Amino acid sequence: MLDLTPKEQSERSALRINPIKTCQPVGAMYAALGVHACMPHSHGSQGCCSFHRMFLSRHFKDPAIASSSSFTEGASVFGGGANLKTAIKNIFDIYNPDIIAVHTTCLSETIGDDLVGYINDAKIPEGKIVVHTNTPSYVGSHITGYYNMITGFIKYLAEATGEKNNKLALLPGFVNPGDMREMKRLMTIMGVEYIMLPDTSGVMDAPMTGSYNMYPKGGTTISDIKDLGNCELTLALGELTSEFPADFLEKKCKVPYQTLPLPIGVENTDAFIMALNHFSKNEVPYEIDEERGQLMDILLDSHQYTYNKSVAIYGDPDTVLGLAQITMEMGMIPKYLVTGTPGKIFEEKAKMLFDKFGLEGCVAKAAADLFELHQWIKNDSVDLLIGGTHGKYVARAEDIPLVRVGFPIIDRYVHSYMPIVGYKGAIRLAELILNALMDRQDRDCEDEDMEMVM
Amino acid sequence: MDSKEKVLDKYSSKVYKNRKEHVITIEEGEPNVIQADTRAIPGIMTNRGCCYAGCKGVVLSPLKDVAIITHGPIGCGFYTWGTRRHKAKGDENTQSFGEYCFSTDMQETDIVFGGEKKLKKAIKEVFEIFKPNCIMICSTCPVGLIGDDIHAVAAEAEELYGIKILAFSCEGYKGVSQSGGHHIANNGLMRSVIGTGDAEPMKYSVNLLGEYNIGGDGWETERILKRIGYNVVSVMTGDGSYAELKNAHTADLNLVQCHRSINYIAEMMKTKYGIDWIKVNFIGLDGIKKSLRDMALFFNDPDLIARTEAVIADEEEEIAEGMAHYKTRLEGKTAAIYVGGSRTHHYINLLKTLGVEVVLAGYEFGHRDDYEGRDVLPSIKRDADSKNVESITVEKDPENFKSILTPERLEELKNAGVHLEEYNGLWSDINDNTVVTDDYNHFETEEFLKLLKPDIFFSGIKDKFLIQKSGVPSRQLHSYDYAGPYAGFRGALNFAKDITMAVYTPAWNLVEAPWKNTPTLEGSLGGTE
Numbered sequence: 003m004l005d006l007t008p009k010e011q012s013e014r015s016a017l018r019i020n021p022i023k024t025c026q027p028v029g030a031m032y033a034a035l036g037v038h039a040c041m042p043h044s045h046g047s048q049g050c051c052s053f054h055r056m057f058l059s060r061h062f063k064d065p066a067i068a069s070s071s072s073f074t075e076g077a078s079v080f081g082g083g084a085n086l087k088t089a090i091k092n093i094f095d096i097y098n099p100d101i102i103a104v105h106t107t108c109l110s111e112t113i114g115d116d117l118v119g120y121i122n123d124a125k126i127p128e129g130k131i132v133v134h135t136n137t138p139s140y141v142g143s144h145i146t147g148y149y150n151m152i153t154g155f156i157k158y159l160a161e162a163t164g165e166k167n168n169k170l171a172l173l174p175g176f177v178n179p180g181d182m183r184e185m186k187r188l189m190t191i192m193g194v195e196y197i198m199l200p201d202t203s204g205v206m207d208a209p210m211t212g213s214y215n216m217y218p219k220g221g222t223t224i225s226d227i228k229d230l231g232n233c234e235l236t237l238a239l240g241e242l243t244s245e246f247p248a249d250f251l252e253k254k255c256k257v258p259y260q261t262l263p264l265p266i267g268v269e270n271t272d273a274f275i276m277a278l279n280h281f282s283k284n285e286v287p288y289e290i291d292e293e294r295g296q297l298m299d300i301l302l303d304s305h306q307y308t309y310n311k312s313v314a315i316y317g318d319p320d321t322v323l324g325l326a327q328i329t330m331e332m333g334m335i336p337k338y339l340v341t342g343t344p345g346k347i348f349e350e351k352a353k354m355l356f357d358k359f360g361l362e363g364c365v366a367k368a369a370a371d372l373f374e375l376h377q378w379i380k381n382d383s384v385d386l387l388i389g390g391t392h393g394k395y396v397a398r399a400e401d402i403p404l405v406r407v408g409f410p411i412i413d414r415y416v417h418s419y420m421p422i423v424g425y426k427g428a429i430r431l432a433e434l435i436l437n438a439l440m441d442r443q444d445r446d447c448e449d450e451d452m453e454m455v456m
Numbered sequence: 457m458d459s460k461e462k463v464l465d466k467y468s469s470k471v472y473k474n475r476k477e478h479v480i481t482i483e484e485g486e487p488n489v490i491q492a493d494t495r496a497i498p499g500i501m502t503n504r505g506c507c508y509a510g511c512k513g514v515v516l517s518p519l520k521d522v523a524i525i526t527h528g529p530i531g532c533g534f535y536t537w538g539t540r541r542h543k544a545k546g547d548e549n550t551q552s553f554g555e556y557c558f559s560t561d562m563q564e565t566d567i568v569f570g571g572e573k574k575l576k577k578a579i580k581e582v583f584e585i586f587k588p589n590c591i592m593i594c595s596t597c598p599v600g601l602i603g604d605d606i607h608a609v610a611a612e613a614e615e616l617y618g619i620k621i622l623a624f625s626c627e628g629y630k631g632v633s634q635s636g637g638h639h640i641a642n643n644g645l646m647r648s649v650i651g652t653g654d655a656e657p658m659k660y661s662v663n664l665l666g667e668y669n670i671g672g673d674g675w676e677t678e679r680i681l682k683r684i685g686y687n688v689v690s691v692m693t694g695d696g697s698y699a700e701l702k703n704a705h706t707a708d709l710n711l712v713q714c715h716r717s718i719n720y721i722a723e724m725m726k727t728k729y730g731i732d733w734i735k736v737n738f739i740g741l742d743g744i745k746k747s748l749r750d751m752a753l754f755f756n757d758p759d760l761i762a763r764t765e766a767v768i769a770d771e772e773e774e775i776a777e778g779m780a781h782y783k784t785r786l787e788g789k790t791a792a793i794y795v796g797g798s799r800t801h802h803y804i805n806l807l808k809t810l811g812v813e814v815v816l817a818g819y820e821f822g823h824r825d826d827y828e829g830r831d832v833l834p835s836i837k838r839d840a841d842s843k844n845v846e847s848i849t850v851e852k853d854p855e856n857f858k859s860i861l862t863p864e865r866l867e868e869l870k871n872a873g874v875h876l877e878e879y880n881g882l883w884s885d886i887n888d889n890t891v892v893t894d895d896y897n898h899f900e901t902e903e904f905l906k907l908l909k910p911d912i913f914f915s916g917i918k919d920k921f922l923i924q925k926s927g928v929p930s931r932q933l934h935s936y937d938y939a940g941p942y943a944g945f946r947g948a949l950n951f952a953k954d955i956t957m958a959v960y961t962p963a964w965n966l967v968e969a970p971w972k973n974t975p976t977l978e979g980s981l982g983g984t985e
Contacts (some may be wrong), residue, residue, distance in 0.1 A: 003555065004555050004556075005546070005552075006551055006552075006553070006556070006586055008585065012581075012584065012585060014581050014585075015577060015581075016560060016574045016575070016576075016577030016578040016580075016581055017525075017558060017559075017560070017577070017578040017581040017582060017585075018530065018533075018557075018558070018559045018560070018561035019556060019557065019558055020537070020556060020557050021530050021533070021534055021557065021559065021561065023530060023534075024530060024531050024534040024535070025529050025530050025531030025534070027531070028531070043499070046597070046628075047506050047597055047628040047629040048496060048502055048504055048505065048506060049504075049505045049506020049507070049508060049509050049532075049628040050506075050531065050628070052503065052504065052505040052506075052509075052918065053505070053509075053531065053532075053535035054531075054535075055918050056535070056539070056917050056918055057535060059917050059918060059920070059921060060539075060917060063921060064921050065918075065919075065921045065922040065925065066918070067501070067898065068501075069498075069499045069500070069501045070496075070498070070499075070501075070502070071498050071499070072495065072496040072497070072498045072499075072502065072504075073628075073629045074495050074629060074632060074841045075629050075630060075841070075844045076840070076841070077629070078597070078600075078601065078627075078629040085498045086498070088497070088498040088499060089498035089499030090499065091468075091499070092468075092471060092497060092498065092499035092500055093499040095467075095468050095471070096466075096467070096471070096499075096500065096899050097501070097898075097899065107597065108528065108529050108531075108562075108567075108596070108597050108598045109597035109598065109601070109628065109629060112567055112597070112598040112601045112602065113601060138529075138564070138567075139529035139530070139531050140529040140562045140563050140564050140566065140567050140598070141563070141564055143530070208925070210924075210925060210967055211925075211967070212925075212926075212927040212967045212968060213925070213926060213927065214902065214922050214923075214925040214926040215925075216902075216922075342530075373556075392537075392538075395555050
């Protein structure tokens, strides 16, 4: 497995090997799927659209709809205006969404297609909407595409009518439907009225009923997106993912915002609950105390299996930072934190976490890849890996247990239904981590050391 | 109105005009003509991919000892990393790059100032870290637009490092589908790899063309061929290698499994080296037996013919009981089958053997010859959208050209039903009244599901869950739902077992909640009892 990866590291400045990121449009597609009755549209050649739908279906084990402008070489040279206009007509005729959310690819970005002009010229049926965002694949990663699309919705739709709605605008970060459900549950328990954008719960985890519905019940409604402009406050979860659209909403509609890490782990969830508490001014209900107390009980009960265990975490920046937090709360040492998404701020935030827990010798790197992480591990190994599917090759090559968390997970089921955020999510993460480490102890110990009770 | 008209009728006149040529009902006795290999309609939710996917993802990626660098932003490389199940195995002499994804990960500055410098550096870094025998470069959409000359970079690097370095201009916008990419890959392999080796010719030697070893299909096919006594010189390209491919010209016969993706090489090898090709099908019992018998007749060796029959008898015996069992469970079911450019045809016979009738079929990117047979080739006009995909011509190789068959022998083979350099297409095996959909899309998939109500639907990952959510069992015939092999005798049994599982899985009977069909209030308040 990965036999060609040498232990000796060499400087690489041009070659990316085994990336921990993918390109912008798939993030935009995912964000658009979190809007009710929305058709994501990829303005480029159709290969991108197929690849992106394919990956979302593989991760969620659910349909991921999207259409494409299907550029040919002619359009690539002379512009894709006619393609987009034809597409818009056909999409409304055949698939009848309420809204089309257009994103771009490296093709239409390189040729400089003027989307605003095209959309203005397009025939859009009465009561229907077309929005767009620019998602050049050669900038950032899928995370960038995700927040660009959210910003696109805000840009086209959010309005400050002058009448406040007393709601909290929640930007959930790049997380699974299971996480979005958990965030909504916590806000409901806390008595917070909210608008969440996007909301893929009910879309990418839609139930099996025996009849397929192209636009399932879930998704943020268009009227709610409009109403974002009347919110009291935006809570932007996942600072590296959600701050950009929150800032845009503030500039456009004067909705102030607060950024917080993804609520992964004890302190990050505490911060989320405190922010909700501050917003609602309601007392925190016992239900939340109980969940938090259960989590603390579990962390203390099980600490002997996690204390000082080293872990390498890879994935999307905010997810990795959140996972680093909870592993440190479990007494583990997050020796390597890597993301493929560029941005030095990831490294700075990681450093602050290491300092907070008094850890030395841990490394964080943005714009890194799995090949590099593997080489670090070959030189100085870890007890556990946490990340998406692509790390399973490293896990096997180096015989390290892997806990699958993040995006994409294309080789396991159920994960996208279950939260990693909130105290409930932390309890689940604790179980996953403990099971991985304890299964390994059971597998590796001598027969005479096998424990019945652990 | 038949079901085809019912579906087409829902389109606007402009879309109707286009799609009616691509959606037909097979009629008895008619020359059934279909429109294919034309541009997809924007916004229609085609299932197609792009030229890069056809070149890099399909034809080149399975070559295990080649380090393929995707020159472009990260997506294209990422999505083709480990997702198509072309199995390969390296050994002490053969590097295997299947677990790796190499990309130049182009950034904004590369788009603005050009990416050649970065590409050169990336080649250097691949060379220094891995020391491969061959590097291939595949371009993506922006590369053609910004004018990076990847061929010049490849030529310069080849000189510099003394290894084979090939470039493929397979930008995603070229052609109208994956198909253009197959052609581009074929051209490159023919021009720069095939025929450059100096291996000694072997007896009973064949190449297996258009077999990508999905889920181990190629290995299962090779196992049977080796049992009979054939020497497989190269496989294009499942578990194939640059090293093997160089000697492909030494074989005596080319076996074409996937006609769409590799017929260009088959044709060019016939012209250049005189090597005949036959269309084979190692999917389904009838296909396998016919293919093996055709091969035996081609070589015309009594021992080989006897061994062929012995192996067929033995292999059939091994699976007979299992096949009979699954047939009892599947007999009378109907199926829909939408795949890329060849499997739709290949699986029809296997389904027939199991008593399953195909009522709906289609290709993403087949050409008219894949539907109607190669006889229509002279009447196919290339339209403007595909003219940017280069067609190359080759000359007879004076040194390596061989004529294996005498004209008399050729005539004998023809009379025996062995058709060299021929393919009759999907039509030859499809039932009357079957609906055939070219470049199938989401809308038509949904509509035909409702109208034709097949018992099982074979297609790909993008459709799978919509079909399943509609209440119809769905099996992927690209990835085999992570199972396989499906080729060969044992593969047929695997397939039968897997589709029986898909149809009979207990959860199907539990989909409806009990409170949906039983009254929750039991009659006291003056109901209609």
